[in-house]
Amino acid sequence: MGTALLYDEEMTKYKLLWVDPACKIEVPERLIVSYEALVRSGLSDRCISIPAREASDSEILLVHSELYLEAVKKTPYMTLEDLKEFTLQFGDVYFHPNIYHCAKLASGSALQLVDSVMTGKVRNGIALVRPPGHHSMHGAANGFCVFNNVAIAARYAKQKYGVKRVLIVDWDIHHGQGVQYCFEDDPSVLYFSWHRYEHQNFWPNLRESDYDSVGKESGAGFNINVPWNNVGMENSDYLSVFCHVLLPVAYEFCPDLVLVCAGFDSAIGDPEGEMCATPDIFAHLTHLLMNLAGGKLCAVLEGGYNLTSLAQSVCQTVQTLLGDPLPQLANLRGPCKSAVESLQCARSAHRRYWSFLKHAADPPMTDISTKHIKSAMEEEEKTEMAEEERCTEGKVWPEPPERLCPPVCSASVLPDDVACPDGLKRLSSSKDLEPLLVSKLKNRFRTAAVDGDRVTTFSRLYTLIEKLVANEIRNGLVLVPDVAAAMMCVVQDLTSDLVKRVLVVCVGKEKELDYVTTDGKVLVVQISSEDREEQRSKYYIPVCLKKGCSDTSGFIQAVLGLLLPLGYEYNPDLVLLVRMPGSGVVDSMWQQLIGLLQGFAKGHTLVLMQVNEKACMGSTASALLGHPAPPLQDLQTPFPEDGDALERLRERLQADWKTLQTTS
Ligand SMILES: CC(O)(O)CCCCCNCCCN
Ligand SMILES: [Zn+2]
Numbered sequence: 001m002g003t004a005l006l007y008d009e010e011m012t013k014y015k016l017l018w019v020d021p022a023c024k025i026e027v028p029e030r031l032i033v034s035y036e037a038l039v040r041s042g043l044s045d046r047c048i049s050i051p052a053r054e055a056s057d058s059e060i061l062l063v064h065s066e067l068y069l070e071a072v073k074k075t076p077y078m079t080l081e082d083l084k085e086f087t088l089q090f091g092d093v094y095f096h097p098n099i100y101h102c103a104k105l106a107s108g109s110a111l112q113l114v115d116s117v118m119t120g121k122v123r124n125g126i127a128l129v130r131p132p133g134h135h136s137m138h139g140a141a142n143g144f145c146v147f148n149n150v151a152i153a154a155r156y157a158k159q160k161y162g163v164k165r166v167l168i169v170d171w172d173i174h175h176g177q178g179v180q181y182c183f184e185d186d187p188s189v190l191y192f193s194w195h196r197y198e199h200q201n202f203w204p205n206l207r208e209s210d211y212d213s214v215g216k217e218s219g220a221g222f223n224i225n226v227p228w229n230n231v232g233m234e235n236s237d238y239l240s241v242f243c244h245v246l247l248p249v250a251y252e253f254c255p256d257l258v259l260v261c262a263g264f265d266s267a268i269g270d271p272e273g274e275m276c277a278t279p280d281i282f283a284h285l286t287h288l289l290m291n292l293a294g295g296k297l298c299a300v301l302e303g304g305y306n307l308t309s310l311a312q313s314v315c316q317t318v319q320t321l322l323g324d325p326l327p328q329l330a331n332l333r334g335p336c337k338s339a340v341e342s343l344q345c346a347r348s349a350h351r352r353y354w355s356f357l358k359h360a361a362d363p364p365m366t367d368i369s370t371k372h373i374k375s376a377m378e379e380e381e382k383t384e385m386a387e388e389e390r391c392t393e394g395k396v397w398p399e400p401p402e403r404l405c406p407p408v409c410s411a412s413v414l415p416d417d418v419a420c421p422d423g424l425k426r427l428s429s430s431k432d433l434e435p436l437l438v439s440k441l442k443n444r445f446r447t448a449a450v451d452g453d454r455v456t457t458f459s460r461l462y463t464l465i466e467k468l469v470a471n472e473i474r475n476g477l478v479l480v481p482d483v484a485a486a487m488m489c490v491v492q493d494l495t496s497d498l499v500k501r502v503l504v505v506c507v508g509k510e511k512e513l514d515y516v517t518t519d520g521k522v523l524v525v526q527i528s529s530e531d532r533e534e535q536r537s538k539y540y541i542p543v544c545l546k547k548g549c550s551d552t553s554g555f556i557q558a559v560l561g562l563l564l565p566l567g568y569e570y571n572p573d574l575v576l577l578v579r580m581p582g583s584g585v586v587d588s589m590w591q592q593l594i595g596l597l598q599g600f601a602k603g604h605t606l607v608l609m610q611v612n613e614k615a616c617m618g619s620t621a622s623a624l625l626g627h628p629a630p631p632l633q634d635l636q637t638p639f640p641e642d643g644d645a646l647e648r649l650r651e652r653l654q655a656d657w658k659t660l661q662t663t664s
Contacts, residue, residue, distance in 0.1 A: 003321040004116045004125025005047035006109040007035045011130050014096040018084060023094045025271060025305040026130070026144040034128050034301070037311035043318050050116050050125070055107035055152065062155040063148050063182055068139040072146060075100050090141040092203065103131050103146035110153040113298045118161045118257070123628065124290070124297040124321045126262065128314070132302040134176025134261045135204070143174060143204065150261050150300050151182040154189050157257050164188060167255035167292065169246065170195075171238075171285055172263020172302040173273035175209040175225065179261065185219040190253050192246050193261075194238075196273055197227030199368065211345040211368075214353065221353025224249065226346045229368055230338040231274035235281045235329055236659060237339035238266075239568050242288050244662045245346050247560045248356035250292055254631055258289050258297045264304030264313040268397050271305055279312035280327045280400040284599055286320040288564075291595040295628025297321070312400055319403055323626045325474060325603040327401045332568050334658020341368050341664045356557055359643040361663045403602075406474045410624040411467065413460040413478040415453075418614055421621035424477060427464050437462065440493050454481075461486070462494045468574060468604045469498050475598070475605040475624045477617065483610045484510055487578045490608070491522055495574060503572035503600060505563065507593070508549055508583025523570045525563055527555060528583070538656045541566070543649065546639045550584035553635045554642040559593060561646055565659035567600045575605045579613060587619050591629035594620065 012028035038044040060069055071086070076097050078086060083095045106129035116122045133150055135143030150168060157163040166189045170176045175195035183189035196202045197209055215223035226241050265272040267279055289297055299317060304310035320326065335343070345368060347360035412424040420426040438455060457480055467473040480486040487504065495502050506526040523539045529548030543562060545554040567575075575597050579585070585593075597605050607620055623629055654660040 001120065001123035002048045003046070003318065004050045004113055004122040005038065005044055005318070006050050006052055006113055006125065006127040006129070007031070008052035008105055008109070011052070011102045011105050014098040014102050016094050017080060017096060018094075020094060022092045023144065026094075028130070029307055030304060030310060031128055031130050033307045033311045034304075034314040037315050038318060041315050043315060043322065046322055047125070047318065048116075048122050050112050050122075052105045053108040053112055054101070054104035055111060055147065059111060059152060059156060060104070060107060060147055062159070063138065063151045064136075065139045072100050072103070072141070092143050093141045093145065095141075099131060099146060105129070106131055106133065107147045107149045107152050110149040110298070110300045111156050113300065114153050114157050114161075114257075117296045117298055118157060118163070123295050124299075126299040126301070126314075126318055126321060128301050130301070132263070133178070133300070134170060134172060134263070134302050135174065135178050137178045137181055142178065144303075145178065148178045148182065150176075150259050151179050153259055153298065153300065154183070158188065163256045165190070165253060165255045167250055167253060167258045168192065168261060169258065169289060170261035170263070170302070171266055171282075172261050173228075173266040173270065173275060174263065174303060175204065175206065176261050176302070177204060177206055177209065180208070180213065180223055180225075183219065184213075184223050185216045187218050187222050190222045190224070190249070190255065192224040192249075194226040194228060194241060194266075196231065196275070197229055198231075199229055211342065211349050214349050221350060224346060224350060226342050227368075228275070228339070229342060230336070233275045233277060233336070233339060234333075235277050236332045237335045238277050238281055238285065239329075239332065240335040240339060240565065240659055240661070241343050241346075242285065243560055243564045243659070245343050245350075247288060247564075248557065249350065249354050250289070251556055251560065251632060252354055252356045252635055254633070254635070255293045256296070258293050260286075260289065260297065260299040261302045262299040262317060263302030264310045267304070267306070267309040267313045269306040269309040269395050272303065278397050278400070279309055279316050280329065282313045283316040283320045283326050283403070284329060286317050287326055287599050288596070290320070291592050291629045292631070294631055309397070316400055324403045324405055326599050327403055328571055328600075328602060329568060330571065332571065332659065334569070334661060337664055340661050341366070344663050347662060355637040358637075358640075359647045361647075364664045404471060406471050408467075408473045409475070409626070410621065411464055411473045411476045413457065413464055413476065415479060415611060418479060418611070421477075421617050423625045424621050427460055427467075427476075437493065457486075458489060458494070461490065465490070465494055465498055465574070465606065468606065471602070474603045475607070477607045477609070477620055477624060479609055479611045479614055479617070481611055483578060483580060483608050486608055487576065490576055490606070496521070499573040501570060501572045502574045502576055503567055503570055504576045504578065505593070505597065506578045506580065507585050507590075508580030510580050523566065523572070525566060527558055527563075528580070541649075541653065544645065546641050548584055550586060551639070551642070552586050552589045552632055553638040555585065555589050556592065556632060556635070557638050557643065557646060559596060562650060562660065564596060564599075566657055567597070569657055569659040572601045573604070575601050576608065577605055578608045579610070581610045581613060587616060588630040588632055590616065591619050591623040592632060594623035595629045598626070
């Protein structure tokens with residue numbers, strides 16, 4: 001299934017007609033450059049174009065009052081003076097004779113997107129709209145917003161499609177207070193927002209934008225605010241919040257639909273955000289949400305005022321929605337102190353509501369929500385120092401790297417008598433191995449004559465890895481007689497000269513995994529039930545689950561809270577996913593893991609499985625081909641021992657691995 005793109009140039013036909021410094025950044029060019037970038041890059045042609053439509057009165061009334069709607073209806077007929085007068089009652093927003101029409105198109109576009117996704121016409125999609133929506137409230141326009149596009153879409157999805165749980169992720173740099181007010185007592189809509197806050201010193205300067213606004217009554221726990229109290233936040237900060245706050249809760253919530261308030265003023269260069277995250281971060285933020293709700297994801301444009309970073313960020317988002325390989329994020333360096341404080345506060349505020357956050361630490365000593373602004377001078381110094389140290393590159397950043405699709409998506413190396421799963425390309429041609437390598441294999445396996453088919457297998461494996469590294473193939477599935485031996489061989493012989501860093505993810509017990517790496521060329525993360533003696537080195541990380549890999553709750557917690565951050569920090573060139581026989585890992589969890597691991601190494605994942613487990617080749621192939629993984633159904637509360645052990649492991653490792661830091 002494809003990716004929907006909604007855009008109508010009519011929504012560029014309104015603008016600020018008078019002088020108002022607060023609103024001058026919200027210009028029609030925002031939409032024009034975004035769409036033109038998609039056209040120029042060829043991405044728009046790969047999308048399914050869905051027409052915009054006007055939202056009806058009843059759809060708008062899902063969120064707004066009749067009084068407000070009737071008032072807005074009058075604006076097309078107002079004189080300039082009337083429009084100015086009318087605007088005065090609201091904050092940081094302007095009206096125009098054509099804005100009511102455009103606001104209906106913006107909301108209607110979001111509804112068209114929901115229809116396309118919910119009817120299965122497309123898998124996911126994005127609506128490029130203006131005016132944005134997430135600040136507008138029941139009875140008021142605010143912050144360039146007239147109708148709350150995403151809030152209307154959430155209510156519409158519930159009403160028309162019986163959607164039980166909607167996740168709204170708001171990565172715009174402003175707090176979508178309009179969305180928060182709409183759903184704060186509603187447990188069927190989980191609203192997550194991060195936003196520039198600076199201890200309430202940043203617009204809209206609301207006390208209720210802080211992390212301790214967790215929702216009300218039955219909605220308690222379903223509103224998550226992560227305030228950024230410094231500018232200059234980087235990719236690491238954003239990823240840490242996704243891995244340690246949003247994703248654990250999102251997986252536990254198990255939404256039927258994901259809506260994204262896709263504001264790109266959180267990108268570097270934006271005058272509003274003053275952050276330093278690069279446009280390619282949105283490729284990863286999108287990817288990390290794409291295995292929720294069976295891939296049903298609707299992104300709706302909110303903010304974004306630097307026309308260069310906005311266009312690049314939109315392209316990065318669309319390219320991921322289309323399933324293209326992800327760019328490698330270079331030199332992630334762990335979250336800054338302020339970000340850790342914020343995520344620690346958010347986690348502690350929500351630990352009573354979410355079992356996946358149950359073991360979160362107490363809030364930091366300096367409780368940032370009531371933190372009284374120190375003397376202006378001291379504060380000023382801290383921010384300046386923080387800022388210059390945080391992103392010295394000022395307002396220039398490298399063009400996002402090209403994300404080329406390999407000619408072959410998924411290849412397989414299988415015994416001749418095993419049928420190749422649909423969609424995979426069997427690699428049969430295997431050139432003769434260099435004699436050097438054969439001799440290596442021989443003394444590796446310490447047998448005089450390495451039996452013929454084993455050499456064939458390894459020569460095919462070697463060929464496959466060469467093609468992965470050459471980006472001729474994206475990922476691969478290999479069936480071998482002895483998966484542990486194959487893993488050793490891949491790690492020690494077949495990759496040493498081909499890649500710089502291999503992330504080995506070992507699922508299940510192992511026999512003689514006596515491999516310890518100290519040079520950093522290989523990072524092994526082993527998830528099993530094996531009660532392991534202490535961790536051997538920085539590059540060998542055993543995660544033990546009380547009930548083993550069949551415990552999906554414990555497993556997904558370890559993946560989100562440990563494997564993902566480690567993977568981002570390690571930044572491998574190849575991911576080797578090894579499924580040990582008898583691991584007991586649940587199929588949906590296995591597919592989720594393969595989906596999430598695609599975020600690393602440009603998607604170069606090599607799955608190693610034992611021949612006698614060929615029964616799960618189909619689901620493995622499906623995940624490798626990029627089909628969304630099935631939702632993890634009815635997750636139990638993770639075992640306390642496992643939650644505790646994971647926290648302790650993170651604390652122990654965070655000296656070596658900064659992205660594991662969740663406490664300041
Ligand atoms: C959709 C959105 O969240 O991007 C709207 C942001 C409104 C900002 C209002 N204040 C602007 C002050 C100008 N320096
Ligand atoms: Zn914004």
